[in-house]
Every structure is written in C-alpha cells, then in structure tokens.
Amino acid sequence: MNVGKRLFRYALIYKKSFIIGLLLLALAVSAELTGPFIAKRMIDVHILGIEKPWYKTTAQDKDTVTYKGSRYQREDRFQSGEPKGKQARITQIGRKYYFINQSAKLEGEKSYKNKEIMVTSKGVTTKYPAVQLKNSELFKFYKPEIRGLFKLTGIYFVLLLFAGLFQYGQRYMLQSSSNLVIKKLRQDVFSQIQRVPITYFDNQPAGKIVSRVTNDTEAIKELFVNVLSNFFTGIIYMAGIFTALFILDMRLALITMILVPILVVWITLYRKLASKYNHIIRSTLSDINGMVNESIQGMPIIRAFKRQKETTKEFEEMNEKYFSFQNRLLSLNGLTSHNLVSVLRNLAFVALIWYFGGASLKTDALISVGVLYAFVDYLNRLFQPITGMVNQLAQLEQALVSAERVFVLLDEPGMDVKVQEVDRYKGNVTFNGVSFAYKEGENVLNDITFEARQGETVALVGHTGSGKSSIMNLLFRFYDIKQGRILIDGKDIMKMPKQVLREHMGIVLQDPFLFTGTIASNISLDDPAISREMVEKAITDVGAMPFVQILPKGLDEPVIEKGSTLSSGQRQLLSFARALAFNPAILILDEATASIDTETEAIIQEALDVLKRGRTTFIIAHRLSTIKNADQILVLDRGRIVEKGDHTSLMEARGRYFQMYQIQQGQKASKAV
Template identity: 55%
Template sequence: MNRHASVRVGRRLVQYAGHARGAIVAALILLVLSVAAQLAGPFVAKTIINRDIEGVQQVWYRAPAGAPGAVRVDGQLYVRGDKLPHGAPRQQPHTLMTLGTTAYFLPGTVEAIAAGSRPGEIREEVAGHWRTIPAHPISRAQMFAFYRPELPNVIRLALLYFALLAASAVFLYGQQYLLQVSANRILQRMRRDVFHRIHCLPISYFDNTPAGKIVSRITNDTESIRDFYVNVLANVLSSAVTMFGIYVALFILNVDLALLACALLPILFLWIWLYRRYTVQVNLRVRALISEINAMLNETIQGMPIIRAFNREARTAAEFNEMNQAYYDGQTRLLRINSATGYNLAGVLRNLFFAAIIAWFGWRSLHLEPIVSLGVLYAFVDYLNRLFQPLTQVVNQLATLEQARASAARVFELLDEPGVEPEYGAIPRFRGEVEFDHVWFSYDGVHPVLSDITFTAQPGQTVALVGHTGSGKSSIMNLLFRFYDPDRGAIRIDGRDIREIPPQQLRQHMAIVLQDPYLFTGTIAWNVGLGDPRVSRERIEKALRDVGADRLLRNLPGGIDEPVLEGGSTLSAGERQLISFARALAFDPAILVLDEATANVDSETERIIQDALQVLKRGRTTFIIAHRLSTIRDADLILVLDQGEIVERGTHDELMALGARYRQMYELQTKALGVTG
C-alpha cells in the first residue's frame, strides 16, 4: 500500500468515525478529565513531600504562646519560618536537619551538615564555612513532634490523591464505554454499507470473485477494523492525550528535565516509521491469505461429494496446508517484528533515560550546581514512568493498526466497486411482449457469445431455446433479466427498452426456475413466499397445490412448515424443483423463464412437473431452455442456437419438416430414449 493509498484509507476511517462523532467527542472529554485527574496525583505527592515532609527541615523561629503550628523544644515554642506570621519578629533561629536517620535541632541558620571525624561530632556549614560542633541529636518522639502539625495537611492531600484516582477511574470507564459503543455503531454502519453494496454489484462481480473472499471481507476484515476503533483508536487517543499532559506537567516542574524527556519524541516517530516500512506489505499479504483460506474452505465444503468421489482429499489437504503454511510464515514474521519492537524495546529506552537522569543529577552534584527538590525529583520520575506506559501502548497497537488498515483497504475496495443503486417502486404489469433486436453480447468484450440475435415473443406465447452447451441459451436469459446489458442492439418489453427500466422494477413481473434451484435456510412456506408481505399464506398454499407439490410434500412431518437447510440439501431434486415452481407461481410473473427445469428429475416427478408447467405457463410469456426436446413440442416458437447465432426458428412441426439441425437433434434423442427403454 503506497503512501497516498494509506492516507486515503486513513481519511475514510476517520469519515466513518464521524457517524459517531457525538459519542467520540464525549469520550474524548472524559479522557481529558481522566488524564488530568491522573496527572494531578504527582503534583499532590510533590506538595506533600516538599511542604509537609521535607519542608520541616528548615529554619524555625521562637514563637509566642498560642501560635498555630508551634512545636515545643526544651520548654520553648518554635514555628516554621514559612509559617511565621507576617511582620512577626524572627527570634532565636534554629535549623532542623537530618543526617541519615538522625535529626538535629541546631542553633542559627545552618545550610548543610555532614558526619564528623569522631563519634558525637558533626560538621555544619554556616555562611559558606564549615565547623565541627558536638552532636546533640533529638529523640524520635521530638522529631515526630515537628511532623505532627503537618499531619492534617498530609491526610487532606492523601484523600485528595485517592479522590483523583477514583475520579480518573470513573472518567476512564465512561470513556472506554463510549468508545466501545461508538466502535460497534461504526461497524454496524460499515457492515450495512458493505451488504448494501453487494446488492448493487453486477452479476459479473460474483462470477469472477469466490464467495469465500466476499464473506471474509464482510466478517474478518470488518472485525479487524472494529479492533482499530476499539483498541487502536482508544489506546492511541488515550496515549496521545496522556503524553501531551505529561509533557505539560514536566515543563511546569522543570524545563531542563522536560527537554531531556523530549528526546523520546523523535525516537518514537522513527520507531513507528521503521515498523510500518517492514510490516505494511506483510499485513496486506496476511489479510489476503485469510480471504483465500476462507474461499477455499467454502469451495471445499460445497464440493465435498466431488472431492470424496474422486479421492481428492489428500490433494485438497496439500493445497490447504500450503496456503496455511504461507499464512503461518507471514504471522511468524509479524511476530518477530512485534517482539523486537514491543515491550522489550520500551524497557530498554526507559532504562536508558533513567541512566541519563542519574548521570545528569550526578554531574550537577559534582559541580555543586543547584539541584531540584526531592518532591520535584519524585514527581519527575513518576511522570517518566507514566510516559513509557502510553509509549508502549502506542507501539503495541502498531500491529493492530496495520492489520486494520490492510483490512480497511480491502473493505473500501469492495465499497468502491462500480454498481447500480437499487430503484424500487411499482410499475404496471407487463403484457409480455419481448423483442430482441439485433443483439450482440460478449462477457469479456472480445469474444462474442451472442451474434445478431433477433426474435419477438408475443404475449402469452411459449418460446423454447435449444442448442448444444455453449450455444448462448442462458446468455439470452441473462440479458433479459438485465444481469448483463448487450454490447449492441436492444431488448424491449412491450416496446420499451429494458435499459430504461431499473432492474429491480423490471424483475417485479419476471420469474425464473433454474435447473438446480436454490433454497434458503427457513421453511418450505418461507421459500415460496420469500418473506414478501404481498404473498399471503393462502397464496403460498394454493401455489403449492397448483404445481402438485402437495403430493410430494404431504409426507413431511412439518408439511409446508418443514425446516429447510441451506440449499435444500434435505429435499430431493424433484421436491426442490416443485418448490421453485410454486415460488414462481406465487409471485404471478408476466414473463417466466424455465432454465432446463426438468433436467435433473426422474420420470415420475417429470410428469408432475409437466402438469405444473401447464399451470405455470397459463396467461404469461414463457421462455424454456431445454435439452429434452420432447418437453417443448407444444412451444409456439422454437429457436435453435449454434455458437451464439439463431440457425433455425419455427414450431416443432415446421422444424421437423425442415429436416435440418433440429430434426437431427430430436431424432437422436428419440433413438437414444428408445434404446434405453
């Protein structure tokens, strides 16, 4: 997938996301609130450390009785310098300092202390000069007294910290729920669009595309796109907002530290670029292989009787294993790339940055430059840890992102297939006059299958099409139903060119009975009426009676409500054929096409079907494609085709009297039947 195509796919994914923009915007708002609540935590912790824990280690001054926050030491009250009332005198300064786990309350303003050369001594720095003094540590109880006034603040801030965590969890739940709902809504619309597009595509598309590949695009590929909206979109948006918030917080904390963390950004962009470069084509190939595997499975299941009859199990298994191995190899390659660029690489980067921070602090300490406070350092390390979480999430979603983009490209390719939007609406019932006027047609635009076909069928007439396989009989019916349009010439019904009539309206008053009729999963009654509200239960029952199907179906436990499996596999060929006859009769077409309707039935069922044919043909123009010439002796017009041309035409008696091709075909069949009989 080139860059332009990738951008186009991404744009269309965003357009589909626009159908759920309200929920997505609400989710983004909740996401921002959740991230803000999460990132406020380290600032609260920094305040506790700097003000209420580390903050007690500063200069204390003599305080008057009743001063808030005062601490009694050796009978005197002292208060922190930052809490001394404004304008109050600063008397008898003392400095609270710690050395390891030992605390000292030293007179004067002390800048730093260090261990002395002998036990019981310490060194203190005052005004830039070091001196050794006797050590007088304070007790643990006395040390705790300095912290006691800070406890209410610590408790309030701790409660605030947990409240922020709880609020963040609530906002995060709402954000994830809304994104899940949005993703399902988007996928619902996408599947609806794909299914609608299938009904707009020309029959030639289905002739050239295996059903399994189409099914794979509607199921597997759209499910992969769902992962994009649910996982990738959620995680990438969450990670982007979180990273942005973390960088804002880092710059508020310390500009130098934030600039150091900014070095992650070019590494992340390079990371993504390299990953996409090495995985795009692999992902496209993997998605294509899934489609091919589905197509092969569909074909294998449908052709299982042939596979077993001709002992093709081993060869079919070998072909499947070859395809399955190619899919395994592609997935393994993706796995190697993902393992190399996933969590482990993020861990390496995190450790490198921690090492850089330690080196930076060490260098500042060796050069005696000012170092950030302990609270700032804690907050920075916390933010840096949090920064690698969204970074790892983004990288871990790259595989899902590329799979989704590959699947989206295949789905959008199907949606972009040229088709004709259905135009529904009622039109008056045809009288049934059908005219082919110098019609030429080819499937590939090069080799004609019909050449200068011209004939007229009057309303109510029966027209039979005969000829050897490949002579063009079925192609004429494909043109009549507008499954294809002729290259030259015109087809008219009641004097009107059928290209001026929307296909859905054209077929309202037409019906077809195929040689191997297709039945849908449901019941016999549903297969006759096809769920059309215009076809009542009484009409269905009458149609079945009129074609004689009640005699064959009466022994079924459920009668006409007997369940039918996919394709009608539990019914005989004759039963399926009679149901298809009843279906055609129930819709009362003006034009009926019978495509070798008696080719696959036994003699007894054929007699029933012949009676049904007389009922079906009554009052409508009928086209019969037949190999058994004995079934069309009563046809009003017989067209004999050879290599796409009409070579003879007339009634049965006229063609027999002509003594040409039709008579040869008829006598050959009659002789064959006589021999077998």
C-alpha cells in the same frame, strides 16, 4: 481518499459519542496525573519541609512545636506581619536528624562530629553546635504535618475514584462507538454485495468475499475497539504528562521531548515493514477461506475421485505460507515492541538519575527531591501509553490492510436498489440485432433477433455453449448489451433501472436454491405482499402440496442450507411455486426440468399449463420432449439462431431440430430396449 481518512469519515458518523468519550478520557487523565503533584507537595512541604528555618514564637496553635521549654513554628507557617523570634534549624545527615539552635547556612556537604555540624561549601567549612533529636522529639516537629498529609491523601483518593469513573465512562463510550462504526461498515459491505454486478461474482471466489465481510471487518473492529482507543488514550496521557513535566521543570521536560521524534520514526519504520507482511497474510487467509469453502461444496467430488491427499497438500501449502509470514511478523513485533520500549525507558531512567539524582540530594540542589520523585513517576507513566501504543502497531497494520481490502470491494461500481411501483408488463419481448461478449472480441451471441408476444411460450434449444442462457442473462440484465436492443412492451430495457425491470419477471434455475428458513419463507422470500394463502395456492398449483403435507410441520418445516434434506425434484417444485407466487409477467425456466425424474416431470408439465396462463414464458431445455407444445422454438448454434418455428414446422423442415429430436428419441428407445 486514503484508508485512514475513510475510516475517520466512518468515525464521524458517531462523533458525538467519540467526543464524549474523549472528554471523559481527558478528565480521567487529569484526575490521575494529579497524583505526582500531590506526592511532590507531600515530600517537599510536609516531609522535607522540616529542614526549613524554624523560629521561636509565643503563639500556641496546631502549627507550633514545644522543644526544651520553647515553642517553635516553621517559617512558612507564620502569617504575614506576625513577629518571629530567634531562628533555629533542623537538618538530616544520614538517617539521623539534628537541631541547631541558631541561624545556619546548610547548603553544602554536611557531617556531624563532637556535637557539631560541619558544612563545607566552596572549600569553606562552617561549624554549628547541634543536638541529635530523639525519635519522640523528631515526631513533635512532624506532628503538625500529619493533618496536611492526611488531607492530601484524602484528596488523592477522591481523585482516583473520579478517575476510575471517568475511565469506565470513556472506555464504554469509545468502545460502544467503535462497535457502532463496525456495525455500520459491515452493513455497508453486505449491502454492496447486493449492489455489485453479477460479473463480480464470476471473478471472485465466494470464500474470498466472505473473508471481506467477516475476517477483514473483524480486524477493522480491533482497530476501533483496541488500537484507536489505545492511541487516543496514549496521546492524551502523553500530552498531559508533558504538560505536567513542563510545570515541574522545563529542563527535564525538554530532555524527555526527544522521545517524541524517536516514537514517530519508530512507528513509521515499523509500518513500512509490517505493511508488506500483512498484505500477504490477509491475502493468504482470504485464499484459505476460498479453498475451504470450495472444498466443503465439492466434498462429494473430492471423495468420489479420491482427491483428499491432493486437496490436503494444497491446503498445507497455503497454511505453511500463512504460518511463515505470521512468524516473520512476530519476529518484527518482538524486536520493535515491548522490548525496545523497555530499553528506552531504562536508558532514560539511568540518564536522569545519573545527571540529576545525586545533585537533588544536596541541600543546594538544582531540583528538589519532590520534583525528582514526581518527574520519575511521570516518566514511568509516560512509558505506559508508549508501550500500549507500540504493542498495538501490529493490529494497526492488520486493520489498515483489511480496511484497504474492504474499501476495494466498496469501491466496486454497483447498482442502487430502487423501489418503484410499475404497472405489470403485458409481456411482449423483442430482441433486435443483439450481439454480446463476456470477453472483448469473443462474441457468444451474434445478431439475435426474435419476438415473443404476450402469453406465448418460447423455447430455446441448442448444444451446450450455444448461447441459450446468455439470452436470458441479457433479458434480466445480469449483463448489459453493447450492440442491439431488447424491448419489453416497446420500452428499451437499457433505459430502465434494473430493479424496476425485474419487478415483474421470475426465473427458475436448473439447480434451485433454497435459503435457510421454512418452506413458506422460501416461497414468499418474506415479502409482506405475499400472504400465507398465496403461498398455499402456489404450492397447490404446481402440484407440490402432496409432499409438503406429509412433512412433520408442513409449510413451517425447517429448511437448512440449500434445502439439502429435500430431493432435487422437491426443491425444483418449490422453486416453481416461488416463481408462481410472485406472479411474474415474464417467466424464465432455465433447464428447469433437466434434473427431475420422469414422475416429477409429469407433475411439472401439468403445472406449466397453469404457470403459462397470462404470462410470456421462456424455456431453456435440452429435453425436447418438454417443449413440444411451445408456441415458438428457437434453435441456436454458436450464438446464432439457425432455425425458428413451432415443433411441427421444425420437424417438417427436417433440419437441425429434427436431427436433435430424432437422436433423443432414439436414445430413449434404446434405453427402453
């Protein structure tokens, strides 16, 4: 399904609001487009209508005019069957009006000389005696039309009020509906981030993902709020205007219809050129966001190694690329937007005035002056929505490119979050012949087989890259195995939903992550099942209460991003308390004591005794002194278990573990000296 159809499906979610908005828009257009029709009637009936035949009458009412002792009434004001007297005519030559007291044919070229009007038509000249009307006399003939002019003006004013109300209503409905669509889309994008596998984040910089959620969805917002509303408005306006043009004069309307294919070809060519630029612009902006995010996170390293100039240069290259393609897009917009519309509009006006304008001023005109005026008015109005649509083409392309990038993220295979109550595990974990590779053919684990029984503490040791963290990633199903089996209480974890699997599992990482909020919210993660008392107990059990109590607000002390106002040891203690508060059956400590000072380590070692009660604990450690009391120690080397046993048996075996332990003890001794 293409991008346009997918965006349309989002709009259908709020179709009622969009339909109401479009109906209000149609009413606003209808009310507004009656203006030229009213103006046409004012000109043809009430202003130029004075040149229609007049007849003497004996009636005395608001439609009759007294001139030199006789009463006259215009031809179209007589009732059916009402008697008519002698005919008279009024005609305009230049800026003056003349009265002809007889029937006269005025179609042709007219001139006035020696109290006579000469009318030349097809080479034949006819003369009629005529008298020039004074302004006061002329006003008498116009006076019956004043009431009609005021009436039409009042009707037009009321229609404009209604058009304004409908215009407000349609803009409110369309834009509020558009904002709801973007709200829904942003929610879907953020929810998808929670669904995609961990491997997705291995290959995508955080800044690029943030750009999808913020910049790209904001561009799509402009599509719904501005672009589509302008296009909807433009299409309805154009449809209304063309309908009005066909009602006025079919020939003129057919001539203007040539604008439609020109506009379609125009938009098609523009989109083809602009799409290329916008893809590069959005991609470059995403790279810029990624680099800024990376630079902020790595600022201590950048400054410590004096890489400010190099980092700035790299940023300037990206920024220059973004600037360059933005300028190319601006040049394209300058050539194909408002300027081109103005040229087309002016050419259309020149052609119409040249072809029809002179003829309409003649008495035997093919079209009336009122029709010409209304047509010019409609033509001018026609180019307003065209200008609005064309000026939105740049944002349209930006939005479509951004939508394409967002839908790529939404199309990533993800995992639906399933809420399901399951009994707490006993904690028996079995790895049976497990092999795993992040990249095909490059195994990081080979034939891993071991069993951790309920309540045991299992330590994983080995050099960097030996596969310790990979084992825990598989147990959590951050990655899925393709060979072997992992069982929890005899159940294959590959047959369990991931959310259900992790229901009774907890983890503490080497670099603990704290969220913006408070101490208490970071322990409970705002889970309603974890009470305030449970939070306090968890903090007390891990030995973190002494430092929490000295904070100004205690458990309610604000925590900023990543908990940067707390020491690494304090952050680690809070992550221990978080794991304990959730009471997992299986607990994983991934290098949890690696970055902690000796004093804090002693506190955590005491807390570990509490943590390990009634749960199976896996400890990944480089500092072997922290795992001496483990029930089982697995020594890994290049993805294989090379030794297995407790501390005493492994020391007696004098193998790899013994060597590692001796080296660390020797290092400590040398440091002590």
